[in-house]
Each structure stands twice: as structure tokens, then as C-alpha cells.
Amino acid sequence: MPDLAEIEVARHFTELSHRNFSVDTNFYPLGSCTMKYNPKLNEAVAGFPGFTDLHPFAPDSGAQGALHLLYDMERSLSALFGMTEFSLMPAAGAHGEITAMLMAKKYFAQTGQGTRDVCLVPDTAHGTNPASAAMVGYRVVSIPSTSRGRTNVAALKSKLDGSTAVCMMTNPNTLGLFEDDIIDITKAVHAAGGLMYYDGANANAIVGLVRPGDMGFDLLHLNLHKTFSVPHGGGGPGSGPVGANAKLAKYLPKPVVVRNDDGSFALDWERASSIGPVRAFWSHFLAIVRAYAYIIVHGEEGLRRNSQLAVLNANYVRAKIKDVLTVPYEDFCRHEFVCSAETLKKETGVRALDLAKGLLDAGIHAPTMYWPHVVPECLMIEPTETETRETLDNFSATIHALVKQAHDDPASMAELPLHTPVRRVDEAHVGRQANKGIGLRWQPK
Amino acid sequence: MYTPHTDDEIRAMLAEIGAPSLEALSSPPLGLEIKESLGLPPALPEAEAYAHLKALAGKNDGARKVSFLGAGAYRHYQPPAVPWFAMRSEFLTAYTPYQAEASQGSLQAIFEWQTYVCLLTGMDVSNASLYDGATALVEGVIMAMHTNGRKRVVVSQAVHPMYRAVLATYATGMGLEVIDLPYNAAGVTDLEGGADHARGASCVVVQSPNFFGCIEDVDAGSKLAHDNDALSVCVTAEALSLAVLKTPRESGADIALGEAQSFGLPVGYGGPYVGFIASTKEHVRRLPGRLVGETTDVAGRRAFVLTLQGREQHIRRELATSNICTNQALCALIATVYLATVGATGLRAIATTNLRRARELSDALTSITGFSRAFATPFFNEFCLRTPVPAEQLARALERRGMLAGLPLSRFYPELTHHLLICATELTTPDDIRHLNSALAEETSRAVAAV
Numbered sequence: 001m002p003d004l005a006e007i008e009v010a011r012h013f014t015e016l017s018h019r020n021f022s023v024d025t026n027f028y029p030l031g032s033c034t035m036k037y038n039p040k041l042n043e044a045v046a047g048f049p050g051f052t053d054l055h056p057f058a059p060d061s062g063a064q065g066a067l068h069l070l071y072d073m074e075r076s077l078s079a080l081f082g083m084t085e086f087s088l089m090p091a092a093g094a095h096g097e098i099t100a101m102l103m104a105k106k107y108f109a110q111t112g113q114g115t116r117d118v119c120l121v122p123d124t125a126h127g128t129n130p131a132s133a134a135m136v137g138y139r140v141v142s143i144p145s146t147s148r149g150r151t152n153v154a155a156l157k158s159k160l161d162g163s164t165a166v167c168m169m170t171n172p173n174t175l176g177l178f179e180d181d182i183i184d185i186t187k188a189v190h191a192a193g194g195l196m197y198y199d200g201a202n203a204n205a206i207v208g209l210v211r212p213g214d215m216g217f218d219l220l221h222l223n224l225h226k227t228f229s230v231p232h233g234g235g236g237p238g239s240g241p242v243g244a245n246a247k248l249a250k251y252l253p254k255p256v257v258v259r260n261d262d263g264s265f266a267l268d269w270e271r272a273s274s275i276g277p278v279r280a281f282w283s284h285f286l287a288i289v290r291a292y293a294y295i296i297v298h299g300e301e302g303l304r305r306n307s308q309l310a311v312l313n314a315n316y317v318r319a320k321i322k323d324v325l326t327v328p329y330e331d332f333c334r335h336e337f338v339c340s341a342e343t344l345k346k347e348t349g350v351r352a353l354d355l356a357k358g359l360l361d362a363g364i365h366a367p368t369m370y371w372p373h374v375v376p377e378c379l380m381i382e383p384t385e386t387e388t389r390e391t392l393d394n395f396s397a398t399i400h401a402l403v404k405q406a407h408d409d410p411a412s413m414a415e416l417p418l419h420t421p422v423r424r425v426d427e428a429h430v431g432r433q434a435n436k437g438i439g440l441r442w443q444p445k
Numbered sequence: 446m447y448t449p450h451t452d453d454e455i456r457a458m459l460a461e462i463g464a465p466s467l468e469a470l471s472s473p474p475l476g477l478e479i480k481e482s483l484g485l486p487p488a489l490p491e492a493e494a495y496a497h498l499k500a501l502a503g504k505n506d507g508a509r510k511v512s513f514l515g516a517g518a519y520r521h522y523q524p525p526a527v528p529w530f531a532m533r534s535e536f537l538t539a540y541t542p543y544q545a546e547a548s549q550g551s552l553q554a555i556f557e558w559q560t561y562v563c564l565l566t567g568m569d570v571s572n573a574s575l576y577d578g579a580t581a582l583v584e585g586v587i588m589a590m591h592t593n594g595r596k597r598v599v600v601s602q603a604v605h606p607m608y609r610a611v612l613a614t615y616a617t618g619m620g621l622e623v624i625d626l627p628y629n630a631a632g633v634t635d636l637e638g639g640a641d642h643a644r645g646a647s648c649v650v651v652q653s654p655n656f657f658g659c660i661e662d663v664d665a666g667s668k669l670a671h672d673n674d675a676l677s678v679c680v681t682a683e684a685l686s687l688a689v690l691k692t693p694r695e696s697g698a699d700i701a702l703g704e705a706q707s708f709g710l711p712v713g714y715g716g717p718y719v720g721f722i723a724s725t726k727e728h729v730r731r732l733p734g735r736l737v738g739e740t741t742d743v744a745g746r747r748a749f750v751l752t753l754q755g756r757e758q759h760i761r762r763e764l765a766t767s768n769i770c771t772n773q774a775l776c777a778l779i780a781t782v783y784l785a786t787v788g789a790t791g792l793r794a795i796a797t798t799n800l801r802r803a804r805e806l807s808d809a810l811t812s813i814t815g816f817s818r819a820f821a822t823p824f825f826n827e828f829c830l831r832t833p834v835p836a837e838q839l840a841r842a843l844e845r846r847g848m849l850a851g852l853p854l855s856r857f858y859p860e861l862t863h864h865l866l867i868c869a870t871e872l873t874t875p876d877d878i879r880h881l882n883s884a885l886a887e888e889t890s891r892a893v894a895a896v
Contacts, residue, residue: 001564001789006526009785013554017535020550024534033540039447041491043532050502055514056715057852059844062507066714069501079483091576091717092771094758102618131758131768135587136618140763178473208483210473225771229447233775234551235541235573235735237717253614276614280517280579280607280704281715293498297446299488304479309448311471312455315462332462332470360547365540371759388449389458420546422742425750430738434752437570437726439738441560 019421020234021365027391029317031336031368031380032126032174034204034226036310041297042229042290051289056281060266066285067265070257073292074241080303081203081220082213083243087252088283093201095278096221096240097132097168102275103219103244103251104166104195105136110273113193116165120194122151124175124372126201129168138165145374149175149329157188164194171198171215172205172334174372174380176314186216195219195248203227204384205311205335208304218245228291239287253278309385310335313392317383320396324403328375336382338375345377350406352377354413357424358402361417364395446491505714511877512849513806515827515868516656517578517605517682517704518712521795522871524786527709531779541735541771545750546742551774552749555737558777561784565687566701567694568723573735574777575720575769578682578704579611582650584722584733584767585702586612586621589648589676591731591766597622599646599675601634601666603655605682606857632659632820632829636669643673648700652680653690657854657866658803658827659820660690667697676700683707684721686825688796700724709783710776719776730756733767795871799826802869802878809882810867815889819864827868829854829861832885834892836865842888848881 004012021028028035046052054066070088077086090096101119108116119133122143130140143156151169167189171179179185186196198212198220204227206212212220224230224239232238244252254274255267267282298306311334318327318337325339341352356366356379368380383392406413417423433439450458455467464470472478489497502508512520535550542548542555555573562571575581586598598616600609602625609623616623624642626649629635634651643649651666667677679693681703693701706718724732730753738752758765787795803826810816815833832839836853843850851867858864869878 001561001784001792003788003790004785006786009526009782010530012785013530013782014533016550016553017530017533018550019548019553020535020539021544021547022535023538025538026547028540030540030543035538035540037447038538041495043537045495045498045502048499048502050499050505050508052508052711052713053520054505054508054714055512055520055712055849056518057514057516058505058507058510058512058714058849059841062510062844062849063505063714065501065504068504069498076485079485091580091773092769094768094770095576095580098615098768102614105618126770127758127760127762127765128768128770130763131761131765134763134765135615135768137620180474183475183477205471206473208479209471210475210477211479214477214479215475223771231537231775232540232771233773234536234539234548234554234778235774236771237576237773237776238771239717275617277579277607277610278614279611279716280577280605280718283715284717285714286711287717289498293494296486296489296497297491297494300483300485302446302488306448308467308471309450309455312450312458312462312467315464315470316458319462332464334471356544357546360544365547366544368543385448389454417546421549422546422746422748423744425545425742425748426740427750427752430740430750430752434729434736434738437729439740440556440570440729440736440752441563442556442739 082211567692581720663696
């Protein structure tokens with residue numbers, strides 16, 4: 001380990017920071033990630049010593065402010081998403097998913113249906129969905145999408161039987177389209193005895209507009225680092241609260257925060273049917289503080305307005321670029337949309353990857369690439385509500401310019417980016433080395 | 446406030462899209478639109494929200510008390526340089542570094558974190574971070590299970606009780622059998638009695654320093670594991686101890702994991718913290734989550750990139766080594782800047798101060814009539830104090846006097862009724878120790894007199 005003077009630390013990490021794109025420095029339309037602006041109020045309040053210096057084993061009597069905040073947060077999320085109760089414990093979205101899978105498994109075990117072991121997942125789902133289901137031993141069955149970019153309801157229904165445990169859905173889905181058959185789907189899954197799980201990664205499209213509880217979902221997770229403006233920190237920490245309806249709430253992780261008859265707040269460990277804790281201590285508390293600040297400055301109206309504006313911005317960009325890239329689905333999108341560079345690739349050999357790298361040269365973070373797999377040469381674009389029209393126009397103009405460059409001088413596109421801190425990197429070499437455990441840490445020469 | 450469009454702009458954008466109104470464009474086609482108020486309080490202006498949160502923070506008087514609480518969350522000094530650099534917008538508001546060309550800062554920081562974890566644990570490879578120490582334990586157990594296909598896990602009862610509770614939660618869902626190894630009169634794991642249990646086990650899990658603060662014989666834990674062809678998993682909940690103890694690898698561990706909150710992260714009512722996991726290189730393909738590797742770009746410059754993504758959920762889906770996606774990158778960065786700032790010499794000095802303060806505290810408290818150390822085993826910065834009256838009763842009495850005296854162990858070990866887990870760090874002052882000493886003596890006399 002090195003010994004450094006503080007100025008060396010200062011120069012090093014400041015220099016590293018200059019080698020990063022971020023929301024505060026660049027437009028970051030990374031689909032399914034909701035890279036909205038993170039208000040600095042959140043940072044200020046999460047730094048109050050009354051929050052940062054509070055030990056998790058401080059007695060409840062000395063943590064009334066924190067418990068009150070957690071209680072209000074839980075009530076707000078339950079109201080906004082139509083659930084009976086939330087647990088604020090899970091650390092991130094995938095952690096919320098495994099929490100919900102553990103709850104489902106316990107529910108089936110306690111109701112004498114422990115043999116149910118199939119989890120239905122649309123082919124457009126996030127990879128975390130099947131990975132979380134597999135962790136509790138569920139067999140994953142993939143459901144195809146239709147030409148309209150929605151889950152194929154007939155295919156889904158054909159897979160329903162006494163082995164069905166859970167159906168995991170994202171709505172709007174990762175193509176940015178609302179699953180308009182969702183009521184039909186939730187009814188069919190329930191009729192077969194299964195549970196419906198809502199992946200909240202795309203909740204930024206629906207806050208205050210429609211509630212997963214009203215669509216018939218039994219369980220859900222949210223990503224507070226997406227929808228509720230907790231900064232993503234270069235890959236976390238997130239926060240992934242899990243909501244449950246009346247049937248499943250008793251299985252939520254413990255402890256939970258309760259309000260006593262005298263108005264005081266407490267951690268309650270007496271939950272006989274709880275799956276147990278899913279992490280040490282009670283939550284990513286300082287992340288919850290940030291999300292809570294976001295909720296109270298917006299209120300219900302403000303949150304709804306943000307979702308509407310997120311949909312507006314996505315459709316605006318979609319309208320602006322659909323004449324140069326293929327937009328495979330006709331309907332208006334929700335908070336994000338996908339487009340395809342397949343035609344461009346056939347005509348010029350230039351791929352979605354090359355367009356993405358070209359955007360980096362223009363100071364714009366690339367959209368999510370090559371996913372979902374159902375759309376070839378896919379770019380998934382999510383502008384979020386906090387971006388100006390000027391930024392969106394600039395993005396659209398850059399896409400037009402890159403497509404033009406692809407036709408005029410396709411060979412030049414493979415060279416992009418030219419002006420980023422590093423250019424394209426050798427991923428194959430590092431993979432081969434890493435397989436042997438080499439190149440994953442600094443070594444003295 | 447945080448959204449920029451004027452009404453005119455919105456109208457113009459709707460025209461461009463060809464949509465009649467914002468409502469028509471954004472309302473889901475279900476007939477389930479929310480029509481009534483959901484009952485959330487009205488929006489607050491920023492200044493009022495700030496004041497409201499300040500008032501809530503002010504109600505946490507537990508944050509202002511003199512504290513001897515540790516038990517998996519440690520109060521340490523955070524050099525101001527740490528948040529100053531780690532919380533820069535360019536780090537704070539970036540996403541997971543999928544686009545290497547635009548994320549070299551985050552990627553190199555993760556690479557440096559992986560390096561620090563390897564240096565501190567003695568291991569070959571480490572990942573970008575896990576949620577916390579408890580979930581790191583779960584991931585370590587899953588790695589062992591994937592290595593040898595066995596589903597029995599042998600875990601010391603002196604591993605942090607919350608970590609064990611989390612493992613139990615997952616074990617039920619995953620069909621794992623967890624067998625407890627009891628602790629003995631010295632406050633360490635009874636490894637000799639564990640020989641029978643370890644047969645056919647996937648791994649043996651020991652924590653050091655353990656939950657009672659006692660330094661375990663990790664070498665013996667590793668031997669028990671290896672004698673049974675199982676993996677040795679070493680848990681560290683107080684990462685600062687790694688600066689002065691033998692590394693897990695030197696003690697024969699195959700997987701080292703734990704919690705690195707001590708490296709510059711506030712106790713923050715329980716999170717976010719940062720879990721770490723490291724192993725010998727033969728297990729690299731079974732590591733969970735993100736890994737950053739060093740390579741070069743087309744111009745031959747040093748560069749960093751996410752690697753071995755074929756293990757991960759976004760590629761492998763249900764066959765991934767773990768479902769983890771978002772981890773604790775910013776917390777790992779804070780820990781990395783902390784380690785860079787204090788340096789090797791500084792870290793050892795801080796650890797040594799912790800050792801000394803904890804001994805001063807132990808000497809002071811065991812000088813009170815009726816008080817003793819419950820276990821004679823050497824400790825790092827916390828230890829188990831045996832109290833002449835129930836520890837819970839003493840802790841409550843001390844709270845009223847503005848002090849958090851430690852954690853009554855009966856909360857997790859019903860048999861340990863007269864046992865207080867008590868911690869001293871570099872932030873513990875001689876005055877704090879004097880005050881605790883006199884308060885404990887007085888409250889004990891009062892309690893005894895009342896009986």
C-alpha cells in the first residue's frame with residue numbers, strides 16, 4: 001500500500017474525475033437507467049450529522065427522527081404504487097428482486113404449494129429477473145414478445161399451470177412500451193395460482209399516473225436511484241424497496257418501522273411470517289433520505305408532472321430521429337424507446353456500436369446498446385424529464401450527423417471515438433488474462 | 446424547479462410529436478388512471494424541505510451521545526479530503542461504467558479498490574464491491590457451493606448475528622443447510638467440536654475479530670475446512686483490523702469477505718456501507734458482480750474496462766454467478782480515497798491507536814468492582830464486558846445520562862445477559878472513558894442498592 005501526501009491524492013482523484021462522463025457534465029440518455037438530474041438538496045440533507053452520526057444500534061428513543069422519516073417514506077411509496085406495505089431494506093433493484101422471490105417462495109411453502117417452481121419472464125426482461133429467480137431454485141421460462149413489442153399473451157397463457165410460481169414483468173417494458181394487456185395477464189396468472197411481480201426499473205414513466213397495485217401486481221421493487229433521483233455513484237449505492245399487497249405483506253423482511261399508539265416510532269422485529277432480514281441493519285438509510293427529500297419537494301403533482309415530462313422528452317427525441325434510424329414499434333413510447341441500426345448496418349456496415357462511440361466524441365453518453373435482444377442493432381434511449389429541449393435537439397442533430405457520416409465515410413466510423421480520454425479498448429486481451437486471475441489489480445512492475 | 450421546459454416549449458414539442466396533450470401522451474391506456482389524491486403531503490419549497498429534514502435529523506439525539514457502540518458499524522474519523530474528492534459530481538452522477546471510453550475515472554477507481562482489497566486480505570482477486578458484509582457472506586457461501594456442489598455450510602456462532610440471520614433468510618430459499626459451530630468459554634469458535642459437522646460441508650465460515658471482538662484462530666478454521674475438502678471463508682466486519690492482523694490468506698482462507706464501512710463511511714443509521722469479497726485466483730470465474738481489468742486502447746494507452754462479464758446476469762441471465770447488478774461503487778470509491786489519504790503508515794497508526802484505546806477502556810472498566818472481561822482472548826477494538834447487573838439495565842441507565850454504553854449481547858444471545866459489547870476507536874477520548882467509568886460505577890451501585 002502506498003504512502004501519499006494529500007496533494008498527490010488530490011491531483012490523482014481530480015484527474016480521474018476528469019476522465020468520466022456524468023449527468024452533471026454530459027447528457028446521459030442511458031436506457032432503463034433513468035439518469036435524471038440529482039438535486040443537490042438531496043446531498044445536503046443526507047449530510048446532516050443527525051443522520052450520518054446515528055449508529056444503527058442507537059436505541060429507538062434516540063432515533064425518532066430517522067424512524068419517522070422511514071415511516072413516512074414507507075407510507076408515501078405504498079400510496080404512490082398501490083401497495084399495502086413496503087420494506088425499505090433492499091440495497092438495490094436486484095436485491096429487491098431476490099427479496100421478493102424469497103417472499104414468494106415462503107408464501108407458497110406456507111400455503112402448501114411448495115412444488116410451484118416456474119418463473120415466467122418475458123424475453124425483454126432485465127437479466128437480473130431470471131438471475132434472481134434462479135437463486136431461489138425457480139426454473140425460468142422465457143415468454144416471447146409480439147411484433148407490437150408486447151408480451152405475447154397467448155404464449156404466456158399456454159405456460160400457465162399448477163407449476164407456475166411467479167410472473168415477473170416490467171411495465172412499461174424495456175422497449176419503452178406499455179403492456180396494454182396487463183390486466184388480462186395478471187388475471188390469468190392469478191387464476192393459475194401464480195403471483196405477479198413488478199420490476200420497477202421503468203417506474204419513472206408511471207409515477208402518479210397509474211399504480212402497479214391497481215394493475216394487479218402482488219409484489220414489486222423500485223429503484224430509488226432511478227425514479228427518485230438518488231445519484232447512481234458510478235454503480236451504486238442504490239436502494240431497492242420492495243412493496244407487497246395485503247396477501248404478501250406479512251412475508252416482508254424484518255425489522256419494519258411501526259408507529260406506536262403514543263405516536264412514537266419503533267423497529268418491529270415481531271413479524272412471525274417474515275422471511276427475515278436481507279441485509280445487516282435497516283436500509284441504505286442515507287439513500288432513503290435523498291429519495292425522501294425528492295418526494296417532499298415534489299408532492300404528488302410534481303411527481304406526476306415529472307413522469308409526464310419524461311414521456312414527452314422520449315417521444316420528442318423519437319420523433320426527431322425516426323427518419324434516420326428504424327423505430328420498430330409504431331405506438332408512442334413511454335419514458336424511453338428503442339431504435340435499430342440494422343438497416344444502416346446493411347447499407348453501410350456501420351453498427352449501433354459505432355454510433356454509440358460517435359456520440360461519446362460529441363460529449364454525449366451512449367444509449368444502452370444491443371439490448372433487449374429482440375431488436376437487432378438496438379439502441380435504447382431514455383432522455384429523462386430534466387433535460388432541456390436544446391440538449392434533446394443537439395442529441396438528435398448529432399445522430400443525424402453520424403448517420404450521414406456512416407453513409408459518406410463508413411470506414412471512419414470504426415475509428416470513433418477519437419477525443420475521449422482513451423479510445424476503443426482491447427477487451428479480448430483483458431478477458432483472457434482475467435480468466436487466469438491476472439490484470440485485475442495493480443502489481444509492482 | 447428541476448425540469449426546464451416552458452409551457453410554450455411543451456406545446457411546440459407536442460406539435461412535433463403529433464400528440465394532442467401531455468396527458469393524452471402519457472396516460473396509460475387502461476382506464477386505471479389515478480383520479481383521486483393519494484394523500485401525500487403537498488409539495489414543500491426547497492427551503493422548507495431543508496428545514497423539515499433538519500428538524501428530523503435534530504430529533505436523533507442518539508447521534509449526539511457519547512458512543513461506545515460498534516458491533517458491525519464503527520465510528521471512525523473521516524479525513525475531509527475523502528468526501529471532498531470522492532463526492533465530485535463526475536463520480537457521484539455517473540452510471541455503472543459500461544462505456545469504457547467515457548468512464549475511465551470510475552473504472553480506474555474500482556481497479557484501485559480491487560487492489561486495496563487484495564493487499565489487505567492477501568488475496569489474488571477481488572470484485573467491484575457488494576452491498577454489505579452480510580450479503581458478502583451470502584455471496585461467499587454461494588461461491589463455495591458453486592465450487593464443490595455441496596449444500597451444507599458450517600458457520601461459527603460468533604459470526605455477526607445479523608450476517609447469520611441474512612444467511613438464514615437466503616438459505617431457506619436456496620435449500621442450503623446451515624450448521625452452527627458454538628463458541629466456547631474463551632469467546633471463540635469451538636473448532637474441535639466442529640469436526641463432525643465439517644464432513645461433507647461446502648465451507649467453514651469464521652469471523653475474526655469475531656462478534657465478541659475476540660481474535661479467532663483462522664488458521665485452525667482453515668485447517669478444519671481443508672481437512673474436509675471444504676473451502677475456508679474468513680469474515681471481517683471491522684476492516685481496520687486487517688491493517689494489524691495476519692491476512693486471511695496467510696491464515697489459509699480461500700475466500701475473504703466482509704464490511705469496509707470503517708474506511709471513511711459514516712455509521713449513517715446502517716447504510717449505505719460497502720461489502721467486499723476476495724479470493725485466490727482459481728475462483729476468479731465464480732466471483733459475483735463487476736470486475737475491472739487493465740488493458741490498452743487502440744493507441745496503446747493504459748486503459749480499464751469491465752471484464753469477465755460472461756459471469757454476470759446481463760449476459761448469463763439465469764446461469765449467472767449472482768444476480769447483483771448495481772453495487773456500492775461510490776462507497777468503494779470513498780474507501781479507496783480514504784486508504785489513499787491515510788496511506789499504509791497512517792492506517793497502521795490508526796489501527797494501533799484503536800488497539801491502545803480499547804485496552805485503556807478495558808483497563809478502566811475492569812477496575813470497577815464486579816466488572817471483568819467476559820472472555821480472556823485477545824481483542825482488537827472491541828471486547829465483551831461482563832457486568833454485575835443485567836447489561837440491558839445498565840445500557841438504559843447510561844442512555845439517560847447521554848451515553849451509548851455498548852450493545853447488550855442478550856439482544857442476539859439470550860444466554861449472555863450480563864454482557865456488554867463495547868468498542869473504542871481513535872475517536873474515543875480519555876474524557877469519554879472517564880465518564881463511562883464513573884457512570885457505570887454509579888449506576889451499578891444504584892442498581893445493587895435497589896436490590
